[in-house]
Amino acid sequence: MTVEADPLSRLRQRTSEKWREYPDDVLPLFVAEMDYPLAPPIASALHAAIDRSDTGYIGPDRATQEAFAAFASRRWSWEVDPARARTTTDVGVVLVESLRMLIEPGDRVIVTPPVYPPFYDFIPEAGGVVEEVPLLQGGEDGAGWALDVAGLERAFAGGARVLLLCNPHNPLGLVHPRAELEAVAALAAHHGAWVVSDEVHAPLTHSDAAFTPFLSVSEEARQVGVAAHAASKAWNLAGLKCALFVAGSEEMAARVRALPIEVEVRTSHLGRIATTAAYSHGEEWLDGALRAIETNRQLLSVLLTDRLPRVLYREPHASYLAWLDFREQGWGDDPARRILEEARVALNPGTDFGREGAGFVRLNFACSPEVLTEAIDRIAAL
Structure with missing residues (x-):
C-alpha cells in the first residue's frame, strides 16, 4: 500500500496543534503528528x-x-x-x-x-x-x-x-x-x-x-x-x-x-x-507509512549533505524524528529560534530535551518530500 502525505492545502484545514500553533507562512515540522491521511480501516x-x-x-x-x-x-x-x-x-x-x-x-x-x-x-x-x-x-x-x-x-x-x-x-x-x-x-x-x-x-x-x-x-x-x-x-x-x-x-x-x-x-x-x-x-497502511518515512529519512541525509554540510545527522532506526546537530553552524544553543524567525520553519529546540540538547533541533520528517525539501532549502538560505 502506498501512503503519501496530504497536500498542504488540505493539511492546513486540520485543527490540531501542528496546524494551529503557527501562521500559515510557517512550515510546521515540530510536534510528532504525521501528514499522512488516516488509515482506511481506522476511518471505516x-x-x-x-x-x-x-x-x-x-x-x-x-x-x-x-x-x-x-x-x-x-x-x-x-x-x-x-x-x-x-x-x-x-x-x-x-x-x-x-x-x-x-x-x-x-x-x-x-x-x-x-x-x-x-x-x-x-x-x-x-x-x-x-x-x-x-x-x-x-x-x-x-x-x-x-x-x-x-x-x-x-x-x-x-x-x-x-x-x-x-x-x-x-x-x-x-x-x-x-x-x-x-x-x-x-x-x-x-x-x-x-x-x-x-x-x-x-x-x-x-x-x-x-x-x-x-x-x-x-x-x-x-x-x-x-x-x-x-x-x-x-x-x-x-x-x-x-x-x-x-x-x-x-x-x-x-x-x-x-x-x-x-x-x-x-x-x-x-x-x-x-x-x-x-x-x-492497520499493518498494511503502517508498512506503507514506514516506506514513506524511510524514503524521507534518506532524502534528509542527501539534502543536508548538499545544502547544510556542517549539520550532523545520524539516520534514526525508529520513528520519523531527526535529531540534528547545528553546533558547527554557530547558531547558538537554540538554533530553532533563528530557524523559526528567519526561515519560517518550526522545529523543536534541542534544549527542551535536556542540557545535552544545546545546539540541536528535532525535525519531524513525516511529511511530503516536497515540504521536507522546501524546509531545508529555507534553512540553508539563512
Missing part, C-alpha cells in the same frame, strides 16, 4: 461507530487488549497476556500512574537525556524527583548513542527507585539492543528497583532494525517492568485518547488492576475503537 471503524451513534462510555470489552496482543505476537514475536493489559487515556497517563504505584513521594526516578521533554514533568507529577543519567555518545557502531549502563548501576545503587526508559528513544530514533535491556533489567532486579518503559514509537521501527520489547528480554524484566503502548504515534491517533498499560508478571498486573477505576474508564470509547482497528487491520 470510526465512521461505522458514528453511523450507529456509538459514542458512549467504554464498556467491559477487551477487544483492544486482544488486538494489541495479536499485533505484538505478529510484529515482535512477543507473547502478551491480554488479561495483563489495561487501557487508559494516553501514554503520559500510563507513565504517571505507573510511577505513582511504584514510588513514594521524594523517590528519585532516572531519565536518560536527551529525552522526550514531558518526562521531566511526569516525574514530579507522580511525586518523584528527576535524576539524570545521560546517554553515552558513541554506541555500538561508534556513531550514535547508547544507554550508560554503568551510570544506571550507580544511580540504582545510590537509591534511585525507577528508570523511566524511552524505548525506542525519542528524539534519537535509537532502538536499544537486547543486551543493554537485559543488563538494565538485571540491575533493577538486583537493586530492588523498577523500569517503566515508554514504547509508543515501537511500531515505527524501521526495516533495518528490530525492536525489542523490554518485558520480553528476561524473567527479571517481566518482574520489574511495566510498559506503555499506544497506536497514537504509529497511526496518528493522539487526539483519540487510548493507551495501554502492559504488565509481564501477575504481580505487576495486580498492581495495575489496583489503580483507581477512573484511570481506565477515562479511556475514549472512539479511541478504543480506532486502536483496535489499527492493531487488527
Whole structure:
C-alpha cells in the first residue's frame, strides 16, 4: 500500500496543534503528528461507530487488549497476556500512574537525556524527583548513542527507585539492543528497583532494525517492568485518547488492576475503537507509512549533505524524528529560534530535551518530500 502525505492545502484545514500553533507562512515540522491521511480501516471503524451513534462510555470489552496482543505476537514475536493489559487515556497517563504505584513521594526516578521533554514533568507529577543519567555518545557502531549502563548501576545503587526508559528513544530514533535491556533489567532486579518503559514509537521501527520489547528480554524484566503502548504515534491517533498499560508478571498486573477505576474508564470509547482497528487491520497502511518515512529519512541525509554540510545527522532506526546537530553552524544553543524567525520553519529546540540538547533541533520528517525539501532549502538560505 502506498501512503503519501496530504497536500498542504488540505493539511492546513486540520485543527490540531501542528496546524494551529503557527501562521500559515510557517512550515510546521515540530510536534510528532504525521501528514499522512488516516488509515482506511481506522476511518471505516470510526465512521461505522458514528453511523450507529456509538459514542458512549467504554464498556467491559477487551477487544483492544486482544488486538494489541495479536499485533505484538505478529510484529515482535512477543507473547502478551491480554488479561495483563489495561487501557487508559494516553501514554503520559500510563507513565504517571505507573510511577505513582511504584514510588513514594521524594523517590528519585532516572531519565536518560536527551529525552522526550514531558518526562521531566511526569516525574514530579507522580511525586518523584528527576535524576539524570545521560546517554553515552558513541554506541555500538561508534556513531550514535547508547544507554550508560554503568551510570544506571550507580544511580540504582545510590537509591534511585525507577528508570523511566524511552524505548525506542525519542528524539534519537535509537532502538536499544537486547543486551543493554537485559543488563538494565538485571540491575533493577538486583537493586530492588523498577523500569517503566515508554514504547509508543515501537511500531515505527524501521526495516533495518528490530525492536525489542523490554518485558520480553528476561524473567527479571517481566518482574520489574511495566510498559506503555499506544497506536497514537504509529497511526496518528493522539487526539483519540487510548493507551495501554502492559504488565509481564501477575504481580505487576495486580498492581495495575489496583489503580483507581477512573484511570481506565477515562479511556475514549472512539479511541478504543480506532486502536483496535489499527492493531487488527492497520499493518498494511503502517508498512506503507514506514516506506514513506524511510524514503524521507534518506532524502534528509542527501539534502543536508548538499545544502547544510556542517549539520550532523545520524539516520534514526525508529520513528520519523531527526535529531540534528547545528553546533558547527554557530547558531547558538537554540538554533530553532533563528530557524523559526528567519526561515519560517518550526522545529523543536534541542534544549527542551535536556542540557545535552544545546545546539540541536528535532525535525519531524513525516511529511511530503516536497515540504521536507522546501524546509531545508529555507534553512540553508539563512
